[in-house]
Amino acid sequence: MKSTGFGERLVQLTRYPNVFPVNAYLVREDDGFTLVDTGLTGGEEAYIAAARGGEIRRIALTHAHGDHTGSLDALHDALPEAEVLVPAREASFLRGDLELTPEEQQVGGLKGWWKAAKTEPTRVLSPGDRVGSLEVVAAPGHTPGQVAYFDARDRTLIAGDAFQTRAGIAVSGVIRPLFPFPALATWSLSSALESARRLRALSPSRLAVGHGPVLEDPLEAMDHAIEAAERKTESRQRAA
Numbered sequence: 140m141k142s143t144g145f146g147e148r149l150v151q152l153t154r155y156p157n158v159f160p161v162n163a164y165l166v167r168e169d170d171g172f173t174l175v176d177t178g179l180t181g182g183e184e185a186y187i188a189a190a191r192g193g194e195i196r197r198i199a200l201t202h203a204h205g206d207h208t209g210s211l212d213a214l215h216d217a218l219p220e221a222e223v224l225v226p227a228r229e230a231s232f233l234r235g236d237l238e239l240t241p242e243e244q245q246v247g248g249l250k251g252w253w254k255a256a257k258t259e260p261t262r263v264l265s266p267g268d269r270v271g272s273l274e275v276v277a278a279p280g281h282t283p284g285q286v287a288y289f290d291a292r293d294r295t296l297i298a299g300d301a302f303q304t305r306a307g308i309a310v311s312g313v314i315r316p317l318f319p320f321p322a323l324a325t326w327s328l329s330s331a332l333e334s335a336r337r338l339r340a341l342s343p344s345r346l347a348v349g350h351g352p353v354l355e356d357p358l359e360a361m362d363h364a365i366e367a368a369e370r371k372t373e374s375r376q377r378a379a
């Protein structure tokens with residue numbers, strides 16, 4: 140597991156950094172750490188070791204795709220006292236219920252690889268809630284209930300798969316040919332575009348995503364990614 144620190148509080152933990160990078164993040168708090176996302180299965184020991192010198196107090200998910208929920212059950216077994224925080228809409232996916240509700244965009248249905256967990260959330264999250272110092276921000280599109288986490292202390296944004304930075308920055312749903320997987324796993328591009336604008340409006344100083352490197356001063360790059368997603372949405376609408 141590759142571990143990279145950013146500033147005082149953020150550690151990026153990357154499995155398979157060269158082939159198929161899957162990120163989770165440790166966020167330092169006064170009482171220990173929050174772990175955002177749990178990567179693929181088998182990562183638990185490395186995540187716990189990376190938090191050496193502090194306990195993982197909270198485990199928070201951005202969404203319930205299998206490359207974000209993989210080590211949740213094993214982490215919960217190893218750290219039974221840690222809170223388990225899951226976006227409300229994603230909690231049913233995490234239980235294995237993969238039905239869309241009638242109000243949700245049906246086009247194409249749910250996409251990507253889902254991995255249910257037996258671990259129950261200790262608390263489900265809605266936008267505006269807090270997880271330690273992190274503010275929960277709605278970021279649907281990649282999945283119907285995805286959230287991002289914004290650290291107002293230093294304006295770090297942990298965006299899940301709302302953006303990718305591997306093979307170039309993109310809004311979720313816009314294909315990067317050298318790393319197309321997040322786009323192929325995306326439920327709704329139009330909703331992802333709305334979320335990308337909402338996240339950009341937070342003016343983050345640092346962008347941390349599920350797949351790809353952390354970007355410092357990411358606003359210009361986010362703007363370019365949003366423009367590319369707008370062009371793609373417009374060309375789809377013309378074709379329809």
Ligand SMILES: [Zn+2]
Pocket residue numbers: 202204251281300321324
């Ligand atoms: Zn995903």
